Amino acid sequence: MTSLTGCSDLVERGFLPKGVTSTSEEFTTFWNTTWLWALGVGVLVWGLTLWCVVRYRRRKTDTGLPAQMQYNVPIEILYTVVPVLMVAVLFGKTVELDNTVLDTSKKPDVTINVVGKQWSWDFNYVEAGVYDSGVQAHLNGKKGVPATLPTLYLPVDKRTEFVLTARDVIHSFWVPQFLQKMDMMPGRVNKFQVTPTETGTFTGKCAELCGAYHSEMLFQVKVVPQAEYDQHVAALKARGQSGFLSNSLNRSELVPGEQQFLPPALDQSSIVEEGKK
Known part of the structure; x- marks a missing residue:
């Protein structure tokens, strides 16, 4: 049944x-x-x-055209x-x-700058002034892979604005159960708002072919009660992840095979202001 x-x-x-x-x-x-x-x-x-x-x-009786x-x-x-x-x-x-x-005229409760990079994700929690950084997933067929994915936390029933940027090539921010996605383009800021109405863990991915490991550019979204969201923000602060990750990337600084770029926390005032417009 x-x-x-x-x-x-x-x-x-x-x-x-x-x-x-x-x-x-x-x-x-x-x-x-x-x-x-x-x-x-x-x-x-x-x-x-x-x-x-x-x-x-x-x-049978027909003759001619x-x-x-x-x-x-x-x-x-x-x-x-x-x-x-x-x-x-x-x-x-x-x-x-x-x-x-796509109306972003309403003031959001939470603003998150999502930064796409080959081949993972960084999250700047604007109001809280903290960040989290992800590394490329390794799909080896073994258990435990979801626990290694970058995880974005959202408070349930709160209007969240995503400010989308890219460090290198075009990516696309997609959480299938949000039923909408949006491109992330170098040199351009895109944004949209959602209000999650159910708690749970949902899978996200890049929906724009962006290179050799596009299929491994995965992340998770945890929609949680406000108290749990606040705990996550506090945990990021306790780990010293205060400030904002840079949206720029100098490829010459990357060693071959390195998938993570962790610049110093920089003042991303332009991104913050864009998110507030």
């Missing part, structure tokens, strides 16, 4: 991952509505095609105007959803 219930939930959300943010329902509704309309158009087209095949099939029709202006207008209207509606609804989920 449990497996049937899980299957039913999977179908209801259009085979998307189970969303865990305040905007998940909007994404799921838009996704399912789009597919239902597409299915309706497909059934109509397939039905008309099959009807033409059956209705106008060649019969069927009557040739060069133009049918009403039909031509119909199959031109209707698709244009459909695309316009889809475009309009997409822009409407984008404007909703």
Whole structure:
């Protein structure tokens, strides 16, 4: 019975991952509505095609070619105007959803500068003034790999703003259960906000091919109660990880095979101010 219930939930959300943010329902509704309309158009087209095949099939009594029709202006207008209207509606609804989920005008409770690098992640917790740095995952098939991944902590039911930057090449910040992702581009700051509504540990990854070890550019997100989040921030401070990691990278300073770059904690005022806009 449990497996049937899980299957039913999977179908209801259009085979998307189970969303865990305040905007998940909007994404799921838009996704399912789009597919239902597409299915309706497909059934109509397939039905008309099959009807033409059956209705106008060649019969034994037929001789020569069927009557040739060069133009049918009403039909031509119909199959031109209707698709244009459909695309316009889809475009309009997409822009409407984008404007909703990418709105960063509200003041966030937490601001985190996520820095992508080949092939791992750094996290600057802006308000708390602490940072955490990750190293490349090693997918050796053994147990315990998740414990070695860089882990981003978020407080549940708090609006979090991600300020996304990259040190080297284009990356993409993606937590599948957030149902949205965004590119991280060198020399540019991108940002979006989410409000996690469920506690738990969720897998994150880079969604933009960024080099030889792209598949190992993994991280975890732990959505926890506020008290546990505060404990994590305090633990980072106790380890001396106060300040902000630099968003710059001098490749000449990296030794061959080194995946971690730990510059001194620097004042990243521009990133902080960008996150507050």
